[in-house]
Amino acid sequence: MRTGQRRTTLADVAAAAGVSTALVSIVMRDAPGASPANRARVLAAAERLGYRPDRRARLLRSDRSRLLGVVFGVQDAFHGDVVTGLYDAAGRAGYELTLSAFTPGRDEHRAIGSLLQDRCEALILLSHSESVRELADLAARMPTVVLMRPIRAPAVDVIRTDDRRGLHQAVDHLVELGHRRIAHIDGARALSSAARRRGYIEAMRRHGLEAEIRVLPGGPRDDDGTAAARDLLTDPPTAVTVFNDRSAAGVLDTLRRSGLDVPGDISVVGYDDSSIARLRHVWLTTVAQDAGALTDLAVQRAIDRIEGRPVQGREVVVPPHLVVRGTTGAPRRP
């Protein structure tokens, strides 16, 4: 199609069908108020001309856009699951999504700024780094829901996983299997690192294992796990919980290379249920976030705000669940 060619509009269809533009509009929106005969005639004309309504003109006129803006990171695998869930939930509620991604070369601030020009009625953010202050400013203008980030800012709604509870589940599982000497490999400055560490410590205390608490420095990458596992080897516990799956993959490999059997000599639990954990030869026991629940709640909350319904609680916390695979078992010498 050359640039000069005009796209077909309501007026073209109206002319072709021999009716007014208003009537065509009624038919295209499937609204009541057109005779079956004219309805058929208009639809035929629209089909013949390949007419597509212009969303921008449509939104410009009507006061509601029924559009939710979503900011997500294009490199993050879990964000893919979340966007999937958001599309589903929004579709069910009769809303549409408009996406804006942040990438290594396009930061969250730009991604958000771009969305603000788009007339959406609320924002759903999978934000890592936008400052609390900016999020608060944003929320002062329009309903703002932040996903998976424990943030406290006025007017900002937060939907997140209960990361502490995730580690409670991991530790409970290990204790049930008979473990007592359970270490934790930390996530350093990563987003949920503190909550997971706290969860580990709480659970150990609850089981009367305060004396066994052992937190090793780590990080989110697989070589962080590798390094931490080497530290571990000087005096191996019977089980270890790891900040995330990626790091756990490094841990697993190091343990096995040094001759330890997993889970025979040592059990390992990851976090995220990422694609690595599902590789058949890794088959990692891990804590899974409930993407479906997170997204349903986020969309629900956004719509409640848009439609002015009362909501209770700025923050909603979703429990994760443990996925038991092949890297945990009873200890040989408990």
Added chain:
Amino acid sequence: MRTGQRRTTLADVAAAAGVSTALVSIVMRDAPGASPANRARVLAAAERLGYRPDRRARLLRSDRSRLLGVVFGVQDAFHGDVVTGLYDAAGRAGYELTLSAFTPGRDEHRAIGSLLQDRCEALILLSHSESVRELADLAARMPTVVLMRPIRAPAVDVIRTDDRRGLHQAVDHLVELGHRRIAHIDGARALSSAARRRGYIEAMRRHGLEAEIRVLPGGPRDDDGTAAARDLLTDPPTAVTVFNDRSAAGVLDTLRRSGLDVPGDISVVGYDDSSIARLRHVWLTTVAQDAGALTDLAVQRAIDRIEGRPVQGREVVVPPHLVVRGTTGAPRRP
């Protein structure tokens, strides 16, 4: 923000600054034709009121939208790299991107349909499954660029990686190391499977290794690789090229578990340079697609079409490159 609250418009800013809307428009677009004094006054007013131009109204009025529509799969890690590159390339060319994702619950057809209402000037598709016929229909209406899919349809531009050449490079590398008995594990019905297999066969022939050609059935998943590797063990070659990294991970694990040393006893080459390949303990030699080149070319082609410039060749093929890591080496007994 309650629904009743109107967003601030040009007119509000104009009133606040005591000038006409036309002048505010000029200032906001950074167009020539406003005095420095007024420019400052308008910007101050806009800032104070938190004014954001309404992209929809803006696009409605101006004939050019400078918008490229992108359809991508939210579950595919490589699509993340591609979207990153597209944002960069579009930004450099003064265009914007509007994204529409396909997910398990929202197929490509819907993703494309949604974009068509968005006034973009061209479409860039990372499509797996949209039929050739539908792509041709689409391309009849507006410039359409398909990425990473070897398709032949009238008016559709294709930018893709030279998968045959990728396997040439893999085989050449192995032959240079001294290998002769090189097998290939196939990708079954996956998209580029046939091209990669053909590349393997061609390269083997070119090196006079026709007698050594050995293609094993496989697939894109890690357990496909596991199964294929078991077949391999009855009579192990000294090297194997694998359809993709995921499958190669399964191969690696099976080989090692059965006591073979990689790369001592057998070398392994994957395809994609995915995150799995980069895990330190996998550290897989693999063929990398050049996301940057693919995206630069796709954006360039889209814009050439939009602006009516002549282009040569419907299809552009980008060479991949081999990333040598730890899973290839000289054979012990060549």
Added chain:
DNA sequence: GCACAAACCTAGAACGTTCTAAGCCGCCGA
């Protein structure tokens, strides 16, 4: 003091929809 240009500014139309209000038509009940 005047013509002219340059620089700045603005009124009003236009973009493609939806919405409101009103018009037309045939039919019913009185």
Added chain:
DNA sequence: TCGGCGGCTTAGAACGTTCTAGGTTTGTGC
């Protein structure tokens, strides 16, 4: 016969911008 009603249809305004064309001011050269 007439008023009124209900179903269908339409004219025209409105949405928030950009664009065109013209208007006003200021400055400059004679």
